[in-house]
Amino acid sequence: MRSVLGRAACGVTLLATAAGATGSPEPLRPVVVVGDAIPASLTGTPGDPARGRAIVGDRTRGLCLLCHAGPFPEVRFQGNLGPDLSGVGARRSAGELRLRLVDGRRLDPETIMPAYYSLDGLARVGTAWQGRPILEPDAIEDVVAFLTTLRDAAGTDRAEP
Template identity: 65%
Template sequence: MMWAITLALALSPGYEVVGDSIPEPLAGAVGDPARGREIVTSRQTGLCLLCHSGPFPEERFPGDLAPSLAGVGARLSEGRIRLRIVDPGSLDPDTIMPSYYRADGLDRVAEAWRGRPILSAGQIEDVVAFLATLKD
């Protein structure tokens, strides 16, 4: 079991927070908006639609616990979107949104996810690339 924790830490390289954003892509990854849309709308991978709604008319029963994703690309830079996905608790300690990339120092994490990120750096960048396209 120790190797899993070591592997997870290797998969979660550091990032630099500047103000309220992570301006540089994680691990130098370049995101793909089409793959990002798949992650955002997936009820198995990203689970974003449990809490968020957005411009996804084909998706039934979106959540209403969090802000709509419609227009997020017009409201936030890619760096600001990235920080909100990587570590939303750094902006709002009371948020119910999980940290999709940060894996250390978290206390309300299911045993299966302790010490490992929910999404890889590449997946985070895919989601950022997609959300940045949502301008309306």
């Protein structure tokens, strides 16, 4: 872990390619890792917390609640493999959340957290996802914006729809 953070602290730019809407490869936006975070937005604009909440709760898109639980009383069968999302906005900065979404393997090479915006070193990728990230940059920013609103560690945040 120490060597990963040591390299990241200097600032590392990650690049990859993704299949665009036309099917031709287009580069993923570069990200600069500083310490344990990606401080800069992937889009240059803030995300939308309401759209981020929808992604987090969507079992066909974000899949977050397969592994995580949180303040989502309407969602049955939340996961317990990853940390509870209640209060995550108080525990982690937007940049720290962004790195964990983009590619948590930068912090823990053994993590089971999917790399939502990376194509490097992926194995057993479904046909529909080959050559493209799970989430686009605007979706990553929406999820970051939503997660930063979850500030109550007791889980009494009301993650309003």
